[in-house]
Amino acid sequence: MRSKNHLLNNSFSPTDFTCHWTLEKPANYIFEWESLKWKNFPFEIGKIQGLQSLDLSGNALYGYIPYSVSQLRELNLRNNSLSGRLNPDMCQMDALGCYDVSGNNIRGTGDISNNEIAGEIPYSIGSLQMARILSLEGNRLTGKIPEVIGRMQALTVLDLSENEFIGQIPPIIGNLSSIAKLYLHGNKLSGAIPPELGKLSKLPHLHLNDNHLVGALPAELGKLEKLFVLYLGNNFLEGPIPENISLCTALNRLNVCSNKLSGSIPSQFKNLGNLTYLNLSTNHFEGRIPVEVGRIVNLDTLDLSSNNFSGGVPSSVGYLQYLVTLNLTKNHLAGPIPAEFGSLRNLQILDLSFNNLSGQIPDELGQLENINSLDLANNNLSGLVPPNLKFPPERFYGNPLLCGSWSQSCPGTSDEGSSDGQLSKLIIALIVLVCIIVVLIVVLVALCYYL
Secondary structure: OEEEEEEOOOOOOHHHOOOOOEOOOOOEEEEEEOOOOOOEOOHHHHHOEOEEEEEOOOOOOEEOOOHHHOOOOEEEOOOOEEOOEEOHHHHHOOOOOEEEOOOOOOEEEOOOOOOOOEOOOOHHHHHOOOOOEEEOOOOOOEEEOOHHHHHOOOOOEEEOOOOEEEEOOOHHHHHOOOOOEEEOOOOEEEEOOOHHHHHOOOOOEEEOOOOEEEEEOOHHHHHOOOOOEEEOOOOEEEEOOOHHHHHOOOOOEEEOOOOEEEEOOOHHHHHOOOOOEEEOOOOEEEEEOOHHHHHOOOOOEEEOOOOEEEEEOOHHHHHOOOOOEEEOOOOEEEEOOOHHHHHOOOOOEEEOOOOEEEEEOOHHHHHOOOOOEEEOOOOEEEEEOOOOOOOOHHHOOOOOEEEOOOOOOOOOOHHHHHHHHHHHHHHHHHHHHHHHHHHHHHHHHHHHHHO
C-alpha cells in the first residue's frame, strides 16, 4: 500500500515543521510539497519513519542536501536554488531509484580517496545500483563523466545535460542496457561519439547536441531500432551520414545541424516513414536533393539550408502534405520552383532565398492559404509576382527580372507585351492613314491634270 500525502501550494514555514513525525509501517509514504516558505533545506525531514519518496521540486530551497534523506527510494529536488556540493555520502543510498536535483546550482565534489575534488561527480555515484533515474541537468557540474556510471545497470534515464562536463563520452555507457533517455547535451564534451552506444537497443532518446564532439557518425547508430529522437546538432562532426541510419525506422526527429557533415542525403531515407522533423542545415552536404525525400510522407519540417545542394528542387517535395516548414535557403539550387508546391496546404514557412532559381513564380503558390512567411530573394526569378502573395518587397529583392507592386516597370512581362502590341497597332494604323492620304492626293492631282 502506498499512501500519498499532498501538501501542495501551502504556506508552511520552518516553525511548522518538527522532526517528531512518525508514520506507521508497513505503508510506504510519498510526500509532495510545492510553494513552501522554507528557505533552508529542512534537515529533519529525512527522519520521518516510513518515508519512501520525497518531492520538493519547484520551491525556493537553498543550501545543502542533508544525508538524512538517505533512506529514500525517490528524491526529487528539481528547480530549486540548492547549491554547494553533491554529497558523496548520498551515493551510499542503496535503495535510491530516482535522484533528480536538476535545475539547481549544485557543484559536484568527489575525490577517489576523500571525495573533495571540487566540480566533479563523486566516484561513489556508481554505488547507486538500484537507481533508475539520475538527473543532474541544469547545474554547474564540471570535470569528466565518471566511467562508474556505466555500472548503474538499472538506469533508464541519465540526464547530465546543461552542465560543464568535459572530456569524452565514456564508452562504458554502452553497457546501460535498460537506458531509454540519454541526455548529454549542453556540455563541453569532446572526442568522437563512441560506437558502443549502438548497443543501447532500448534507447529511444539520444541527445548529444551542443557539445564539442568531432569525427564521423558511427555506423553503429543504425542498430538503434527503437531510436525516436536523435539530436547531434552544434558539434564538429564530419563525414557522411551513414546509410544504415535508415534502419532506425522508428526515428521521428533527426537534427544534425551546424556541423561539418558532407556527402549527399542517403536515398534510403525514404524508409524513414515515421520521420516528422529533418534538419540538416549548416553543413557541407552537396549533390542533388534526392526525389526520395518526397516519400518521407510524415515530414512537417524539412530544413536543408546553408549547404551546397545543387540541381533542381524535386517536385516530389510537393507531395509532403503535412509539411509546415520548408527551408532551402543558401544553396546552389537551379531551375524553376515546382508548381507542385501549390499542393502543400499546411505550409506556413517557405524559404528559397539565395539560390539560382529561375523562371516565373508559379501561380499555385498564391493558393497556399496558411503560408505566413515567404522568402524568394536573391535568385533569377522573372515575371510578375502572383497577386495573392502579399509579402514585403524585400522578400523578392535580388531578382532583376521579377516585378510586382513595388516595380515601376515590368520588363518581359505580359503587361508590357500588351502595351507593345497596342503601340504597334497604332503605328500600323498611322501608316495606313498616311498611305490613304497619299493615295487621295495622287488621285486629286490626276483628276486636276485631266480636267
